[in-house]
Amino acid sequence: MLAIYKRELKSYFQSMIGCVFVAFLVAFTGIYFMAYNLNAGYPYFSYTLSGSLLVFIVGIPLLTMRSFSEERKNKTDQLLLTAPVGLPQVVLGKYLAMVSVLAAPNIIFCLFPLIIKLQGISYLKVDYISIGVFFLLGCVYIAIGMFLSSLTESQIIAFITAFGVLLVLYLWDGILSFLPSSASSGVVGIIILLTIAVAYIQQMTGNWLISGGIELIGIAACVITYVMKSSLFENILTKILGKLALANVFMDITSNSIVDVSGIILYLSIIAVFIFLTVQTIQRRRWS
Amino acid sequence: MIEVKNLVKKYGNHLAIDNLSFKIEKGKIYGFLGPNGAGKSTTMNIMTGYLGATKGEVLINGHDILKEPREAKKYIGYLPELPPLYMEMTVLEYLDFAAELKGIPKGQRKSSVEEVLELVKLTDVRGRLIRNLSKGYRQRAGLAQAILGFPDIVILDEPTVGLDPKQIIEIRELIRKLAKDHTVILSSHILAEVKEVCDYIMIIAKGRLVASDTPDNLEHLMDDAKFIEIQAKAEPSRIKEILEPIQEISSVKMEEREDGTTFATLETKENTDIREKVFFAFADQKCPLLLLNTNNVSLEEIFLELTQGDGESKLLLSKREGDETDAGDL
Known part of the structure; x- marks a missing residue:
């Protein structure tokens, strides 16, 4: 794992992508910092970071697009997969290398609150927590981007899909307001979500018995709960899908100084899920 | 060393490998021979754990490549068809x-x-x-x-593709050097190369092992139908007269040349050597015999026969029957 990690990290900085990413993020944050904190005199650096969030949407796909698609295209994955190294280690090595690239600008960000402190009042605790959560949110985005990269051989497609997914996540709050809130539409929505999940399971396992069974049991459970207590389904879609507005956890810190621990747990679990899915996708391809 | 049992690989509906079984022993150079698309690379990819098999198993020194991949892969060094190189690194x-x-x-x-x-x-x-x-x-x-790291088994997928003749010779020498204390498996669609380097040849066609033996034994595979070529300075009718007393000859094909000689191909009934008899028959008649040659079947012909046959070929059938009985006995 260490070998892959070192090689990846080196290649990010040799191939310029890493440098461009760091420069891009630091430059944009610098502009926001100058505008909000230096010119306008606002003492929270966390507010500046919330502006830089938009840079993630372009920057992270740039970082993740080549992770697996390039290996597959150049057939270098044959070296990794035939070496005496487990597949989870390969994926983790690559993931940690990308996380390390992301850590570089975040370490630079740690200087900004100190600059504010030099000028007078500062809120170091909020600022540092927000840098930490900002970094964690980036890690979530990297996990998603890495998964999308493992699905394709083309870096361009990997970039565009990751960009699209991150953009939708960014705009999620606005999209959410269009969802219906009645109980009956809640049931339908849940069943649709269930079917999508089952379709994925079916595609990965190829086992009709398991996927069909899950689908049937799920539908039965939904219908029975609906008949027993329909109020449970009111607003359920907004509640569940609202969790997908990942940036909200970060925004709570920057705008209200509220740290939502459950949100951080959500981040960590999404990272784990997407690393798992990446391993599964690569594993699955060996059998297709 | 390596044991491959009933390997099957399907890509959708396409059957890339069809029930392949063989054993590989230590310290020899094995050659996978077959036309393009015969399943050589797929077999190698499965043996090295890059691809999963639809059915069957691969044991490397007793370790299943899928169940204990880390143990099994330690023994293998693999050069795929396209060398897996990172372009932005130095050698x-x-x-x-x-x-x-x-x-x-x-x-x-x-x-x-x-x-x-x-x-x-x-x-x-x-x-x-x-x-x-x-x-x-x-x-x-x-x-x-x-x-x-000199792994026990070195698997090379078309190692000499794209090299100039001098490099090809160098790589062959290297392979021979390696084989002194390693097992080398290489694939190729170039016959001469496999014949030159390998101790043991496995001919694969349409995902099946159609023949496997040493290069010499493979050449003798078609010995039971033996031909003798002669060229003599005489008319076809005279030659027919001379050959008449030799009873082992089952058929004669003759061709008159412009320089007054005749070229003939004799087919013998059984696997008997009649060259002496032919020689004395011509000597007795004072007819000059210019050429006398046994026409052994070349590896090329065997290769073509095995890989392009429609499955009905005699050789193919007899060999495959043999395979089923002593599949583990290579």
């Missing part, structure tokens, strides 16, 4: 990475990389980016990666 960086990936202990890494560089003659270009190397050097870098 030295690449081999250092490969050494670490293969789990060669830190203290030995440097010396084993140096040794391999020396062996494949890459020392001069060690500091250059792989991107800037020619095809031959890239192939050698891939080869260096495969033999790094």
